[in-house]
Amino acid sequence: MSTGKIAVAGATGRLGVHVVDVLAERGHRVVPISRATGVDIITGEGLDEALDGVEMIIDVASWHGSEQEAATEFFRTSARNLHDAGRRAGAARITAASIIGADKATAGFLAAKKVHEELLLAGPLPVRILRAAQFHEFVGQLLDWQQGGVAHLPSLPTQLVACRSVAEELVDLALAPEAPETPIPEIAGPRKENMAEAARLLGARRGIQVVGIDGGGIPDAEIAAAGGFLPGPHAKLAGPTFSEWLDTREGAK
Structure with missing residues (x-):
């Protein structure tokens, strides 16, 4: 049964495209929000118009880099703008995706997500948050960031999820x-995995040798190594x- 309109912030991102698909498959009217659709949740351009008549907001918008300060500023601004525009539109609530361990983070992108959670929960609209493990798709991103035919990636425990x-x-x-x-x-994947071992499986298909290293230099590596x-x-x-x-087919991309 179709319901009122649901806005998806970050609709063209890695998670957003799946959220849009799931909503559409279930018969919901989706308002995709991203710069690609002419709506900017940072500048606010087009946001009020996009949220007009929207029943609720799903926020999966994310910063494209790992720098803590830049990511924190992005999330601070996006949280404020979605709350303000959502309140003006009469939206019932915001539901947002976060990352497992964000509450324990002290540095890096995860620490920015911790601030994001706090700011969302402090806003005027009711907020629901789902923390997810790192995505299967993240492994390919790690390989993309490496140069050459050998990739050095952390041998840290994870519980990858699609x-x-x-x-x-x-x-x-x-x-x-x-x-x-x-x-x-x-939400997490069905079993504990090792990030470097997972990357080795994908690297074998791409012709990339993956070498597992300890977490030195990675934000909160000790927390991660301890299963935090x-x-x-x-x-x-x-x-x-x-x-x-x-x-x-999705994994083979």
């Missing part, structure tokens, strides 16, 4: 009549595994 699985859970959270019992629920960014006991675990995902 973007599509996160999108489905995020939509469920956004549309649920009642707020979840767990204040900030989590792994899902808690109440997290939802959703397949496919990374190797299963690699065998799909």
Whole structure:
């Protein structure tokens, strides 16, 4: 059954395209928000017009780099603008995606996401947050950042999850009549993995040799090595595994 309009901020991003697909498949009217659609959540250009008549907002917009200061400024501005424009539009709430371990972070992009969560929760509209493990798709991004035929990547524990699985859970959270019992629920992949080992599987398909290294130089590497960014006991675990995902059309891209 179709419902009122739902805006998706970051609609053309890695997670956003899946959120838009899930909503459309379920019969919802989607308002895609991104600079590609002529709406800028940082400058506010086109935002009021885009949110006119919107019932709720799903925020999956993200900063494109890992620098803490720039990412924090992006999230600070986007949170303020979505709250203000959403309130003017009469939206019921904002549902946002975050990252497992953001609450423990002290540096880097994760620390910026921690600020993002705090600012969203402090705003005038009700907010629901879903923390997700790193995406399967993130492994390819790590390889893309490397130069040459050898990639040195951290051998850190993770519980990689597919973007599509996160999108489905995020939509469920956004549309649920009642707020979840767990204040900030989590979703992760079906099993614990090693980032370097996962990258080695993908690297073999791309002709790239992956060398596992310790986390030196990576923000909060000690916390990560100790399992601080792994899902808690109440997290939802959703397949496919990374190797299963690699065998799909999505993973083969």
